[in-house]
Amino acid sequence: MITKNYRIADRVVSVSSIYDEVHSYCSEYLTDEEAEYAVVTSREDIDYERRKSARENELEGLPVREYRDSYLEELAVYRKIAEKMPDYDTVLFHGSVIAVDGEGYLFTAKSGTGKSTHTQLWREYFGSRAVMVNDDKPLLRIGSGGVTAYGTPYNGKHRLGSNISVPLKAICILTRAEENRIVPISREQAYTMLIKQIYRPTDAVKMQKTLALADELADSVKLFRLGCNMDISAARTAYEGMNALTKTNFKAE
Structure with a gap:
């Protein structure tokens, strides 16, 4: 060994x-x-x-x-x-985390929707301001001070990621659309996808802890749904929408 x-x-x-x-x-x-x-x-x-x-x-x-x-x-x-x-107090999450100016944004979706393509648009749009944290399996630590996203060795087939940690500002569920549009969603609207994308342990006790952490995660960060195309304007729509809406007391659809 x-x-x-x-x-x-x-x-x-x-x-x-x-x-x-x-x-x-x-x-x-x-x-x-x-x-x-x-x-x-x-x-x-x-x-x-x-x-x-x-x-x-x-x-x-x-x-x-x-x-x-x-x-x-x-x-x-x-x-x-x-x-x-x-x-x-940490879970493994299937998604793509990118940081801009030191703040993390997590994108998740059904397989084949284009998480990696979307975060690539962010890197093109923001240039050196954007850093790829993890493109496949980041770890999220959930605590009273918020959520921290960590890079891991398990960063997808293109090995896109960094050995860094950033505060997680938002989670965004991606869907395909002809026009780019981002809206806030409630924890009830996001919860099924969150549970699906979190690694679920086989041990019953750890599974109970994971479900409790999923609840805390849904309450600790802003949640969004983004309908997007593959134009670089999708990155601007997502970033500006999430930052504008996290600064206000928005109402989910």
């Missing part, structure tokens, strides 16, 4: 793996600090990820793919980290 320590979302985890690729993947988060908890993978974990991936492809009508053991072990490590994080 190969063991190294990583600081992820302000927690230090010891990762012991069969394959070195796991550690190459996490190299930007390497630390020599003492670990607070440990993740150890096994051949059984790799086999579980293979079966799970096959089931998911089958449900989506996709051909079964043969994944490398090292890739499946990477999935196993991220899953074990996600299972532990509710202990630290």
